[in-house]
Amino acid sequence: MCALYxxxxxxxxxxxxATEKPFPVTLGNPQYDGMVVKGGPxxxxxxxxxxxxxxxxxxxxxxMPSQLATDDAIPTFDVP
Numbered sequence: 001m002c003a004l005y006x007x008x009x010x011x012x013x014x015x016x017x018a019t020e021k022p023f024p025v026t027l028g029n030p031q032y033d034g035m036v037v038k039g040g041p042x043x044x045x046x047x048x049x050x051x052x053x054x055x056x057x058x059x060x061x062x063x064m065p066s067q068l069a070t071d072d073a074i075p076t077f078d079v080p
Contacts, residue, residue, distance in 0.1 A: 002054045002055055002056060002057070003024065003054070003055040004024070004025050004026065004027065004052060004053070004054060004055075005022035005023060005024055005025060005052070005053040005054075005055065005061050005077075005080075006022060006023060006025040006037055006039065006040060006045065006050040006051065006052055006053065007019065007021075007022045007023075007050060007051045007053070007074070008040070008045070008049060008050055009048075009049060009050060009051060009072065010072050011072070012045075012048070012049040012050070013049070014042055014045060014049050017040070017041040017042045019040070019041065021077060021080055022051075022053045022061055022077055022080070023039055023040040023041070024039055025037050025038060025039035025040060025045075025050075025052075026038045026039060031044065032044060033046075034046050034047075037049070037050050037052075051063060051064075051067055051070075051073050051074075052064040052067065053077065055079055059078065059079055060076045060077065060078060060079065061076060061077040061078070061079055062075070062076055063075050063076065
């Protein structure tokens with residue numbers, strides 16, 4: 001199973017909660033107003049608020065392919 005991480009987008013209303021490195025998250029049923037991403041400093045985020053990263057087990061976190069087209073995304077990180 002892959003580990004899932006997220007980083008808050010600079011364009012998100014939650015950008016003030018941004019961290020320098022991705023944080024571990026899980027996805028689940030929306031508990032509040034479409035907030036399906038659980039984890040990080042605020043606890044809950046919508047998919048449009050974060051960049052999602054996957055740990056494929058090679059020591060790097062990789063940006064989810066559907067998000068590669070955005071200019072403000074960092075494509076890879078070392079696994080924390």
